[in-house]
Amino acid sequence: MKISTLLYNTLYAVTFCLGAINITHAKPLQDYVPVLDQVKNNAFQIDQKKGYLVKKVKPHVYVITDGIWQSAFITTGKGVILLDAPQSFGQHITQAVAETTDEPIKMLVYTHSHVDHIGGSQHLKNIPGLKIIAHQAVADFLKEKNDPRRLLPTQTYSGDHVINMGSETIHLDHHGNYHSTESDTFVYLPQRRFLMVIDSLAPGYVPFRDFDLTHNFHEYLKMFDAILDYDFDVFVGGHLTQIGTAKDVRTTQAYVQDVYQTVKRMHSQANQFEIMSAAAKKIGWDNKFALFNVFLEHIVEESAREIEARWIDKLAGVDVWAKSHARTALIYVRWDD
Ligand SMILES: [Zn+2]
Incomplete structure (x- = not known):
């Protein structure tokens, strides 16, 4: 036991040292320009000790973020609907909701299959009667993956889907797979003028690597007009330090073009x-x-x-x-x- 622990520690030390020596950079880190002032000024202020922030963005609509990932939840008067459950702050979601409302969590909606946005669902498995809604293509993929971090959907749909619960109406729309290989969902609340399109763009920033890891640049190019066809004034892209408006979408579209x-x-x-x-x-x-x-x-x-x-x-x-x-x-x- 002692020998194997010693061996592990030695290997760890050697690996760590080699890793430290072998790290390579695309260019010297100090050569990158500082993050723009306007972006720093708009950034959500996260209490790092707490690990997350709940921000009311519309009546009944709240964004949760740890400063890198973003999800949202909706109070309906008949229970709470969660939109995604990021892995990075999944352990805080029930607490974040409880701090905001007395309503119980009734439903979880998946926007797409990626583990970073829904891998926090593992922390929600003990919520009694939790309905998990996903597109059939996402459900098929998750079944194949059999990943304990990503709870399997309990209800699927094909095409588009509308959820009515209490005071709220939530549209789950699809405009081609601009990001993942299975299915990407636009979440729209018409009466709140709230639109969430995960892994599309990050207001204030250029898109992430490879145009937000798109598997299909053709669909990605078309995504911007699809977004701008909606009537909204709050836009959530799923990542980084701020949310945005249609103006941010137009700016990123101009960059991509x-x-x-x-x-x-x-x-x-x-x-x-x-x-x-x-x-x-x-x-x-x-x-x-x-x-x-x-x-x-x-x-x-x-x-x-x-x-x-x-x-x-x-x-x-x-x-x-x-x-x-x-x-x-x-x-x-x-x-x-
Ligand atoms: Zn993704």
């Missing part, structure tokens, strides 16, 4: 043979992957340089993710567009 159009122009103008020939002079023509990568990365680098110059003072994180966004757009432009 700029990346797409810039990459498209760079790709059409670049002389693939010339760029690959220059590289082949150094390494010959045998390594076709390496030569093709030189061409693709040339477009990524040139596009990101332009994008950063135009957006660095408008949205936070441009210098972190512009190359990633250019790579996602390039795959679309070259193979699907």
Whole structure:
């Protein structure tokens, strides 16, 4: 026992040290621009000791956040409806609701299948009679995964779905899978002008890596018009330090369109043979992957340089993710567009 503990500790120490030595950065950390003042000023102030904040955003509608993930809940007069249960603060959700209302939690709605947004459901399994609602495609995937962190839905639907409970009406709408492979849900409360579209965009910031990890950039591009067709004045995107409005959606749409159009122009103008020939002079023509990568990365680098110059003072994180966004757009432009 002692020997194995010693061995574990030694291995841990060695791994930790090697890990510390081997960490690599895309660029020196100090070279990133500071987060924009406007973003810092709009940030939710989270009590780190408590670990979460409940913010009333509309009558009956509350956002819960730990400063990185966001979910919401709705009081209806007949019970509480939870919208997602993020893994990062799942253990606080029942407490957060109890601090806000005497109504019992009756229902949990899943927006999509990803564990970071619904893996906190494991902490809700003892709520008596809890209904868990999800799109059939999400339910099928979760059944396959058999993941104890993500409770299985008790009720499924196909197409769109409307929930009526007490005073509230909640629309679960679908506009193509802009993010996950199974199904992505728009949650809309028309009488509250509240719209939640998880993992779409983060007000104040550029989208996360690969345009919010989209599996389908074609659908992602169309998502913005789908959002802007709704009548809303509170928008929840599921991540980071603030919520937003339609203006934030329009700003991010302009950024995404700029990346797409810039990459498209760079790709059409670049002389693939010339760029690959220059590289082949150094390494010959045998390594076709390496030569093709030189061409693709040339477009990524040139596009990101332009994008950063135009957006660095408008949205936070441009210098972190512009190359990633250019790579996602390039795959679309070259193979699907
Ligand atoms: Zn997701």
